[in-house]
Structures are given as structure tokens and as C-alpha cells.
Amino acid sequence: MRQTAPIDLTLLARRPLFRGRVWAALGAAVAVLALLPLLNLAFPPGHTLHVSAYAVALLGKFMCYAMAALALDLVWGYAGILSLGHGLFFALGGYAHGMYLMRAIGRDGVYQSDLPDFMVFLDWKSYPWYWSFTEHFWYAMLLVVLVPGALAFVFGYFAFRSRIKGVYFSIITQALTFAAMLLFFRNDTGFGGNNGFTDFKRILGFDITAPGTRAALYWITLAALAGALVLARAVTQSKLGRVLTAVRDAESRLRFIGYDPLGFKLFVWTLSAVLCGIAGALYVPQVGIINPSEMSTETSIEMVIWVATGGRGTLIGPIIGAGTVNGLKTWFTSVLPEFWLYALGLIFVLVTLFLPTGIVGLARRLAARFQEGKA
Amino acid sequence: MRIAAIAHSLRRILLAWLLSMPLLAAQAPAAGVDPALLAPLAGDDTDAKLRAIAALGQLPDPGAAAVLQALGDDRLYAAADGRVLIGEGGARATDPATGAAAELPAGAGTIGINNRLRRAIEAALAGSRLFSERPNERLDAARRLQQTGDPARLPMLEKALAAEKNEAVRDALLIAQANLELKSADPAKRRHAVELLGGTRNAAFRPTLAALTQERDGVHAEPDAAVREAAAHALTQIDRHLATIEWAGNLFYGISLGSVLLLAALGLAITFGLMGVINMAHGELLMIGAYVTYVTQSLFRAWLPGWTDWYVLAALPLAFVVTALVGMALERTIIRWLYGRPLETLLATWGISLILMQGVRTLFGAQNVEVGNPSWMSGGIAVLDGLVLTYNRLVIIGFALFVVFLVWVLLNHTRLGLFVRAITQNRRMADCVGVPTGRVDMLAFGLGSGIAGLAGVALSQLGNVGPDLGRAYIVDSFMVVVLGGVGQLAGTVIAALGLGGVNKFLEPYTGAVMAKITILALIVLFVQKRPQGLFAPRGRSAE
Numbered sequence: 082m083r084q085t086a087p088i089d090l091t092l093l094a095r096r097p098l099f100r101g102r103v104w105a106a107l108g109a110a111v112a113v114l115a116l117l118p119l120l121n122l123a124f125p126p127g128h129t130l131h132v133s134a135y136a137v138a139l140l141g142k143f144m145c146y147a148m149a150a151l152a153l154d155l156v157w158g159y160a161g162i163l164s165l166g167h168g169l170f171f172a173l174g175g176y177a178h179g180m181y182l183m184r185a186i187g188r189d190g191v192y193q194s195d196l197p198d199f200m201v202f203l204d205w206k207s208y209p210w211y212w213s214f215t216e217h218f219w220y221a222m223l224l225v226v227l228v229p230g231a232l233a234f235v236f237g238y239f240a241f242r243s244r245i246k247g248v249y250f251s252i253i254t255q256a257l258t259f260a261a262m263l264l265f266f267r268n269d270t271g272f273g274g275n276n277g278f279t280d281f282k283r284i285l286g287f288d289i290t291a292p293g294t295r296a297a298l299y300w301i302t303l304a305a306l307a308g309a310l311v312l313a314r315a316v317t318q319s320k321l322g323r324v325l326t327a328v329r330d331a332e333s334r335l336r337f338i339g340y341d342p343l344g345f346k347l348f349v350w351t352l353s354a355v356l357c358g359i360a361g362a363l364y365v366p367q368v369g370i371i372n373p374s375e376m377s378t379e380t381s382i383e384m385v386i387w388v389a390t391g392g393r394g395t396l397i398g399p400i401i402g403a404g405t406v407n408g409l410k411t412w413f414t415s416v417l418p419e420f421w422l423y424a425l426g427l428i429f430v431l432v433t434l435f436l437p438t439g440i441v442g443l444a445r446r447l448a449a450r451f452q453e454g455k456a
Numbered sequence: 457m458r459i460a461a462i463a464h465s466l467r468r469i470l471l472a473w474l475l476s477m478p479l480l481a482a483q484a485p486a487a488g489v490d491p492a493l494l495a496p497l498a499g500d501d502t503d504a505k506l507r508a509i510a511a512l513g514q515l516p517d518p519g520a521a522a523v524l525q526a527l528g529d530d531r532l533y534a535a536a537d538g539r540v541l542i543g544e545g546g547a548r549a550t551d552p553a554t555g556a557a558a559e560l561p562a563g564a565g566t567i568g569i570n571n572r573l574r575r576a577i578e579a580a581l582a583g584s585r586l587f588s589e590r591p592n593e594r595l596d597a598a599r600r601l602q603q604t605g606d607p608a609r610l611p612m613l614e615k616a617l618a619a620e621k622n623e624a625v626r627d628a629l630l631i632a633q634a635n636l637e638l639k640s641a642d643p644a645k646r647r648h649a650v651e652l653l654g655g656t657r658n659a660a661f662r663p664t665l666a667a668l669t670q671e672r673d674g675v676h677a678e679p680d681a682a683v684r685e686a687a688a689h690a691l692t693q694i695d696r697h698l699a700t701i702e703w704a705g706n707l708f709y710g711i712s713l714g715s716v717l718l719l720a721a722l723g724l725a726i727t728f729g730l731m732g733v734i735n736m737a738h739g740e741l742l743m744i745g746a747y748v749t750y751v752t753q754s755l756f757r758a759w760l761p762g763w764t765d766w767y768v769l770a771a772l773p774l775a776f777v778v779t780a781l782v783g784m785a786l787e788r789t790i791i792r793w794l795y796g797r798p799l800e801t802l803l804a805t806w807g808i809s810l811i812l813m814q815g816v817r818t819l820f821g822a823q824n825v826e827v828g829n830p831s832w833m834s835g836g837i838a839v840l841d842g843l844v845l846t847y848n849r850l851v852i853i854g855f856a857l858f859v860v861f862l863v864w865v866l867l868n869h870t871r872l873g874l875f876v877r878a879i880t881q882n883r884r885m886a887d888c889v890g891v892p893t894g895r896v897d898m899l900a901f902g903l904g905s906g907i908a909g910l911a912g913v914a915l916s917q918l919g920n921v922g923p924d925l926g927r928a929y930i931v932d933s934f935m936v937v938v939l940g941g942v943g944q945l946a947g948t949v950i951a952a953l954g955l956g957g958v959n960k961f962l963e964p965y966t967g968a969v970m971a972k973i974t975i976l977a978l979i980v981l982f983v984q985k986r987p988q989g990l991f992a993p994r995g996r997s998a999e
Contacts, residue, residue, distance in 0.1 A: 163799045163802070236980075239981075239984045240984065242984075243983070243984040243985070243987050244987060245983060245984070245987045247798060247799070248732065248733070248734050248798050248799065248802065249938060249983065249987060251734075251799065251802065252734060252934045252935075252938055253938070253979075253980055253983055255931065255934070256931060256934070256935060256976045256979060256980055257976070257980055259931045259976060260972070260973045260976035260977060260980075263969050263972055263973050263976075264969075264973050266969070267969055267970075378927075378930070378931065382736075382803070382806050385803060386803060386807075389803060419814070419817075419818070422810045422811070422813065422814035423810075423811055423814050423815075425807070425810055426807040426808065426809070426810035426811035426814070427807065427811070428807065429803050429804060429806055429807020429808075429810065430790060430804050430807040430808060430811075432803075433794065433800040433801075433803050433804040433807070434790065434793055434794070434804065437800070
């Protein structure tokens with residue numbers, strides 16, 4: 082009998098979630114960001130240390146975007162699944178929370194009815210069935226998680242089982258999102274048609290425009306983003322995360338050695354949708370509006386470029402990318418509005434051509450070169 | 457502008473009036489009208505006048521019509537000797553009794569009429585105009601009689617019908633006859649009327665017929681069972697015809713939509729089949745094609761005003777060349793660096809699409825621009841009584857088929873096509889045996905983009921031309937390509953026409969938006985079953 086060579090199995094030692102230095106940096110970043118609303122509340126306008134309410138609101142919005150980008154990076158950066166439909170999950174989370182916020186308006190709407198203004202306008206007499214229980218905050222929060230999660234699970238199950246991948250999967254997610262947008266644009270769907278939900282008054286009894294409420298929402302968003310980052314790190318560091326990377330790099334080979342990628346892909350896809358839904362739910366009370374344009378093709382593709390700009394396949398990258406691109410967008414739309422689309426288009430082209438690893442990859446390359454120079 | 461238009465219409469009215477003068481003059485003396493009928497008109501007894509007017513209306517004589525017309529226009533004079541004369545302006549007059557020209561006596565006064573008489577004249581004129589020599593007037597009169605409900609007109613109608621040769625007027629008369637017969641006391645006549653109305657297959661009579669079949673509290677609206685049966689039969693006749701029209705209309709609009717989708721997706725299918733890359737800027741290439749049409753139109757209006765009707769034909773090669781150049785430039789500068797990374801290409805082309813869209817906004821403004829149909833593309837053919845096939849849609853269906861044929865010839869009967877097919881099947885192997893893949897990529901991308909430009913010309917003839925034009929088609933064209941399968945011309949054609957048809961047949965039941973949503977959902981489901989599309993290339997590769 083022929084002797085087979087012994088197989089060496091090297092099990093990687095369990096690595097810590099983050100190195101100590103990274104934990105410290107993360108803590109410092111969270112602390113600085115958490116300080117900003119305090120500076121806004123504590124110092125009067127005009128004071129050197131005052132941070133404008135606008136800036137705080139903008140940062141709160143950016144953090145929601147960053148969370149959505151992080152969620153997208155989990156599937157695209159780690160599992161190689163490019164979704165052009167994360168705007169849908171974002172919007173669904175937003176709409177789920179928006180239903181609660183609409184009911185919290187009570188009789189303070191324009192028509193002073195128990196029903197939201199748009200239903201009065203449609204001459205509806207009662208809430209449709211899918212609005213049941215949405216007056217309870219916790220039920221709405223449950224929907225925020227369940228609706229995007231369930232949709233992603235069902236859609237993902239069928240798509241991954243049929244081994245739809247690559248460009249096909251991207252186009253199918255785009256079609257799904259487009260169909261959903263058309264559906265939500267209809268007035269009869271019962272979600273306010275093209276105006277969506279707006280004019281929110283209060284959340285859990287607090288005035289939604291009050292500085293204190295806004296600061297609280299900001300902190301919750303910050304905590305959610307930090308939590309999502311740690312969770313994403315835990316997932317990607319685990320064995321499951323390594324299988325996902327294998328799915329990204331060589332799915333067929335992974336299948337040949339006996340793994341079924343379906344469960345892994347489905348898990349990360351659903352997790353990503355849920356995180357995106359939570360980001361949307363946090364976005365709505367801070368921005369004060371949710372409408373079907375969040376489901377447009379443009380919105381979803383823009384999310385992808387946040388990830389690409391920051392650095393696909395890294396966790397801090399999407400956060401940096403969302404901040405950078407949206408910061409530029411804010412600057413352009415206030416200073417040179419007609420040039421924003423040129424700039425965005427150039428970002429898309431230049432990042433894919435010259436920065437395939439994004440800002441983080443560039444920084445790592447520069448750091449490596451610096452190390453070489455020192456050595 | 458406005459003044460010119462008014463002056464123009466004034467000239468036309470004047471012309472029509474001048475032309476009608478000799479005709480009227482020629483008609484008047486044709487025959488004499490019985491003076492006994494005319495005499496009461498000059499009298500004071502209104503009832504006698506009414507009877508005389510009705511009697512004149514029954515006369516199949518243009519002279520009687522002239523008398524009634526003159527009476528209505530306050531041009532009928534009663535002379536002192538009892539004669540009735542038609543004033544022709546000044547002292548000239550015509551004697552209707554003889555048809556000869558006459559002098560208007562000094563003491564003659566116009567015969568006054570009140571509203572009751574005026575109505576009677578209107579109705580009577582309609583009757584007498586049935587015998588006019590001009591078909592248009594007869595048609596007009598027949599249509600007017602369709603509205604009135606006076607059964608006394610029936611004999612006159614029958615007389616007119618017997619003499620009528622003109623098809624359109626005959627149809628109108630039949631309808632008028634049926635309308636009157638419906639009110640007749642004779643069940644046989646009513647039945648005849650119902651059968652006539654059913655035979656027209658005209659939806660306008662549906663309510664009338666439906667009323668006949670109704671039953672309330674055990675009392676039938678129509679007492680005679682045979683008539684009821686005939687009415688029910690007529691109703692099904694009309695309904696069946698309506699269903700046919702609807703079906704044919706859906707088919708036509710479905711094919712039309714399908715041909716638009718086909719044009720929009722064809723170029724995409726070529727570039728996708730070749731490179732496995734979805735070109736997100738494809739919609740913007742359509743848009744550029746439409747703008748090239750707009751520019752061509754403006755140039756023609758400025759320099760060749762006599763030829764403006766043919767600007768579309770000039771726009772076709774221009775649009776092809778412009779978009780093909782844009783496409784080739786994109787391929788050489790950006791896309792070729794991204795081969796093998798389809799998802800990145802998708803992002804880069806999306807960026808290009810943003811830049812192209814904003815570029816067009818900067819050049820032409822954010823508003824839609826006006827692109828007109830040339831006169832030979834406006835209007836349409838009416839078929840099946842109630843369905844109009846518009847020329848622009850017909851032309852575009854033909855054009856789409858022509859482009860498909862062109863692409864088929866190019867792919868299957870040229871050297872470039874051979875290379876394109878080779879690369880689509882196996883890029884590396886093609887490269888190994890000496891196919892210049894880089895050059896073929898560029899040319900094929902140019903071809904795909906050029907076809908998008910041609911599609912843009914077609915789209916400019918159907919809808920609005922604005923910077924967002926491409927966005928409306930991008931998702932749809934992807935669907936066609938995904939459904940049809942990669943690199944399969946037949947798949948693209950069937951997918952496009954199928955999607956167009958299904959869309960239009962769903963629309964009546966679900967509404968336009970829900971039809972679209974349903975189709976997208978169906979495609980998502982379909983792709984689960986056949987991820988490679990309708991016509992998947994067979995092969996052994998694992999990926």
C-alpha cells in the first residue's frame with residue numbers, strides 16, 4: 082500500500098477582536114464624536130467651542146450612511162456579492178420606523194384626524210391591516226429588523242440556491258429595488274406615495290425637534306455604528322468570515338472541497354440587510370422624511386461607491402468612504418451644485434481605475450512604503 | 457404668428473364661401489317648389505307655417521332646402537302679390553316657385569320667424585339636406601337625424617336610403633333609421649333596428665341595447681321577447697368586436713413597446729455578451745442619440761427648411777457615428793483597463809453615465825427639448841373601426857426589425873462578427889489563435905454604442921427628449937438582456953417582444969405601474985429557474 086504524505090493541519094490561533102491600539106483608537110474616536118452634541122448644547126452660538134446644530138445633524142446623518150455602507154461591505158467586500166439594492170433595505174427600515182412616527186403625530190396633523198394626512202387625503206377610514214400595532218414603538222422596532230431581514234432571507238435563499246452571482250445578482254437586486262420603488266410610489270400602497278412620511282412630531286413622547294432629543298438620537302446612532310463595527314469585526318474574524326472570503330475568491334473550489342456556500346452567504350446577506358434596515362430606521366427621525374426616492378437605483382449605487390472609495394474588504398473603509406463622499410457632496414451642493422455629478426462620476430471612474438483598494442488601501446500602501454524607507 | 461394664423465383662416469373661410477356661391481346659385485333654379493306650400497309662409501298663422509315648413513322638409517328637392525335656408529337667414533320676402541321670394545342681396549331675388557331670377561318688389565318685407573319656427577326649420581333642413589348633392593352635407597344631415605327622435609321622419613329616411621350610394625352616408629342613415637325604428641310600436645321594426653345596430657358593432661349603441669335587455673320588478677324594458685333576444689345577440693356582437701379591438705390594440709402596443717425595448721437592449725446585449733459587462737452608461741448613449749436627432753432637426757430647420765421632413769433619416773447615420781465614437785473612446789480610455797472585473801466596470805460605467813448626463817445638462821439645459829415628428833410619421837391607419845395604428849409606432853417597429861437584421865448580418869456574415877462570436881464563446885482561446893481581441897473589443901463596443909444611438913433616434917420620435925431619457929430605459933434593457941441570455945440575438949428579440957407584449961396585456965387588469973412591478977417580480981422568479989436566461993449557451997465550464 083502506498084504511503085500518503087501526512088497532512089499538516091495548522092489551526093490558526095484565535096485572534097483577539099482588535100489589537101489594543103485599535104481598541105484605544107476606536108474608543109477615542111467614539112469619545113470625540115460623542116462630545117460634539119454636548120458642545121452644541123453646552124456652549125451658546127458664537128462661542129469658539131460651539132458646534133452648530135446643523136453640523137451635528139449632518140454628522141448624525143453621515144453615521145447612518147456609514148452604517149449602511151458597513152452593511153454593504155460585509156456582503157460585497159467579504160463575500161463578493163455586489164448588491165445594487167441596499168437602498169431597499171435602508172428604506173424598509175426607515176418606513177417601518179416611520180409608521181410608528183406617523184402614528185405618534187396623533188391628531189396634530191393638518192386635518193386633525195387620527196389617521197395620517199395622506200390617508201385622509203385618500204379618503205381612507207381606517208388603517209390598512211399592515212399598519213396594525215405600529216402605534217407601539219417596540220413593535221415598530223421589531224419590524225425594522227424583521228421586514229428587511231425576512232425579505233433578504235427569502236430573496237437570498239432563492240437567489241443563492243439558484244447560484245445567481247456576479248453581475249446577474251447585481252441586476253436582479255436592482256430590479257427588485259426598482260419594483261419596490263414603483264410600488265411605494267403608488268398612493269394606494271398605503272405609505273404616502275411619492276411624499277412618503279414626513280412632518281414627524283414626537284418620538285416616545287419627546288419632541289422630535291428638541292435639541293435634547295436630537296442629541297439622544299445622535300448618541301444612539303453612534304452607539305449603533307460602533308456596535309455594528311464590532312459585530313462586523315467579530316463576524317469577519319470568525320471561521321465563518323474566512324469561509325465567506327473563500328466564497329468571494331473561489332466559490333467553485335469551496336464547493337468542490339465540500340462546503341455548501343448557501344448558508345454562509347444567506348447568513349451574511351440577511352445580517353447585512355438587517356444592519357442596513359437599522360441604519361435606515363435611525364436615519365428617518367434625524368432627517369425627518371422618508372420617501373421612495375431612497376429606493377432609487379441612484380441611491381443604492383451611491384452606497385456602493387462609498388464602500389469602494391473607503392476601501393472594500395476593510396471595515397473602517399466604508400465608514401471613511403461614506404464620510405468622504407457625503408462630505409464632498411455637502412460641500413459641492415452648497416458651493417458648486419452643478420459640478421457635483423461630474424465630481425461623483427469622476428469618483429466612480431477614478432476609484433475603480435486607480436484606487437481598487439480605496440483610501441484605506443492607499444494609506445496601507447503608503448505606510449508600508451514608509452516602513453520600507455525606515456528599514 | 458397669431459395674426460398670420462387668423463388672416464390665414466379668414467382667407468380660407470372667404471375662399472370656401474366664394475366657392476360655395478356658384479353652387480348654391482346653380483342649385484336654386486333646378487326645380488320649382490309648389491306655390492301652395494309657400495303661400496302659408498307669407499301668412500300670419502304660425503301653425504300653418506309650421507306645417508308648411510315640415511312639408512318643405514319632406515321634399516326631396518334642393519329648392520325647398522333653399523327656401524328653408526333663406527327663411528332661417530331672414531332672407532325670405534313676402535311680396536304684396538302673395539309671391540314668396542328669396543333675397544339674393546340688393547334688389548335681386550329668386551322666385552322659388554319658378555326657380556327664375558326676379559326683381560324684389562319695393563313693398564316686399566322679410567318674413568319674421570320666432571324660436572319655435574327656427575327649431576322647426578333646423579329640423580326640416582336636416583331632412584331636406586339629406587337630398588343635397590354634396591355627400592358631406594348629406595352625412596351631416598344624417599348624423600343630425602341620428603340625434604332626433606321623431607318617428608315621422610322614418611319614411612323620408614327610407615326614401616333617402618333607397619337613393620343613397622355613398623357608403624359613409626348610408627351607414628349614418630342606417631343608424632338614424634334604426635334609432636327611429638327602436639321607438640316604433642311595431643315589434644318587427646324594433647327587431648330590425650336592433651339587428652341593424654348590432655351589425656354596426658359600434659360601442660356607442662351599447663347603452664341603448666343594454667337598456668332593452670333590462671328587467672325591473674319582473675317588467676321587461678322591452679315587451680317583445682324576440683326583440684329582447686335580438687338585443688342580447690346584438691350586445692354580444694358588439695362586445696366581441698370590442699374584445700377583438702382591445703386584443704388587437706394590446707398586441708400592437710405590445711409589439712411597439714417590445715420593439716422599443718429591443719432597440720434599447722440590442723446594443724447592450726452585444727457589449728454584455730462580449731465582455732460580460734453591463735454598461736451602465738448605455739442609457740446615456742440612447743440619450744445622446746436622441747440629442748443628436750434634436751441637433752440635426754435644428755440644423756435642418758436653420759439651413760434646409762424645405763427638407764425638414766427628412767431630418768430623421770439624416771439623424772440616423774449621424775447618431776450612429778457620434779455614439780459609436782463616444783463608445784469607442786470610453787472603451788479605449790476606461791473600460792479596457794477593467795476587463796475581468798465586471799463589478800468594477802459596472803461602477804465605472806455608472807460614473808461615466810453621471811458625467812455624460814450632467815454634460816448634456818450643461819450643454820442643452822436640464823429641460824426637455826422639443827423633437828417633432830416629421831409629417832410622414834404623424835397620423836395613422838384606422839383599422840377595425842376604432843383602432844388607430846400610428847405611423848410613428850409602425851415605422852419604429854419596422855426600423856427595429858431592420859436593425860436586428862443588420863446586426864444579424866454583421867454578426868453572422870462578416871469577419872468582425874466571426875471574431876465577436878469567437879470572443880463571446882472563449883476569449884482566451886480566441887486570443888491564442890490570433891484574434892485581435894483588443895481591436896475587436898473596441899469595434900464591438902462601438903457597434904453596441906452605435907446601435908444605442910440609432911435607438912435614441914427612434915425614442916426621440918416617441919417620447920420626451922431630456923437628460924434623464926436613458927434612466928427610464930436602463931432597468932428595462934437589463935431585464936431584456938438577463939431574460940434573453942448572453943450573446944443570443946434570438947434570445948434578445950424574443951425577450952424584448954415578450955416583455956413588451958406581457959406588459960401591455962397585463963396593463964388593462966393591473967394598471968401600468970402594477971404591470972411593471974409584476975413583470976419585474978416575474979423576471980426575478982424566472983431567473984431563479986434559469987439563471988442563464990432563455991437561451992443559455994451550452995458549455996462545460998464550471999463557472
